[in-house]
Amino acid sequence: AGVASRRASEELITAGRVRVNGRIVTELGTKVDPHKDRVEVDGRRLVAEKPVYYIMHKPREMVTTLDDPQGRATIADLLHQIPERVVPVGRLDYHTSGALLATNDGDMIDALLRPVAGVPKIYAVKFQGHLDVEELDALRNGVRLDDGYRTNKAEAFVLRQEQNHTWVQLTLTEGKNRQIHRMGDAIHRRVMRLARQSFAGISIDDLRPGEYRELKRDELQQLKKKFLNPYRRAREASKGE
Incomplete structure (x- = not known):
């Protein structure tokens, strides 16, 4: 009924x-x-409730919580526009814009957020300066973060170079706290701007910041096939142990 995730x-x-x-x-x-x-x-x-699934384009300078003691804009401002009561799947940082799923399906939320799922997340990242081949390879092969954690392999290629910046498309299958900013720190390149282009294969396409749409039938089928069904099979298998 959309009250909580399965764990809750x-x-x-x-x-x-x-x-x-x-x-x-x-x-x-x-x-x-x-x-x-x-x-x-x-x-x-x-x-x-009937399960519903939306893709939203979260604007920059918005927190992915339902309230904020500092009075900043929250994701609730967007969720209130949706007829059904839904919650976001995961979070995006305050200054990060882009793709954010929202649903009332607790199983789907759990399936997408469990670390073993390896959900792909594609970002457009604006780095300070011009990245060289060694720095790109470091992002691809994994870097050591400030807490000692070594990131998993990632996909990275240059989208374009500007006068003092490099735009890189970066695909991650994990989601540590402020991971991309910390990856930039590891190669001594400041992240100037960050936008998530897609989550779990669902792209924001032509959605403008603050806009949303329901998932298409084929998009939902792919989510169920790749993430929800394996999650449910693993859950049933664990009950028999």
Whole structure:
């Protein structure tokens, strides 16, 4: 019903906050029919929602949280325009613009955010100065971050060079905190601008900052085939262990 991700939902169940047909349920994996059974969380009845999936173009200078104590623009300003109640899949930094998925499908969120999924994320990165072959190879082969972590292999190629900058298309399959900025630090190149062009193969295409659209049928099918179905198979397999 779009209340929480699967992990958060399990925590609600084990905490005794979920009732099915008036009875408290604490056993994970309890089967319910959302169209027949009465399910309540903290006394509030849940109504089954149709899963929906959107791609959004997050603007720069917006936080990917629903509120901000500093009074900055938040992703909630965009989510409120969508008829259904959805949440973003992951985050983008305040100064980073680009592709951000939003959905009410908790399983899909978990499937896309688990590290082993290796979800591809394509960025356009503006580096200070002109990158040479050695620096590009370092980005491709992995660099050592400030905490000692070595990044996975990535795809990197030059889009264009300007007077004092180089635009690089960088494809990552992991998502450490401020990873691209820290990768730039590792090769002594400051990241001047950062935009995510696509997430999990879903591109923002011609969407302007602040705009969104529903996923196309073939896009959704690919997400299910590559990420959701393997996630569900792995989950079922773990139950049998």
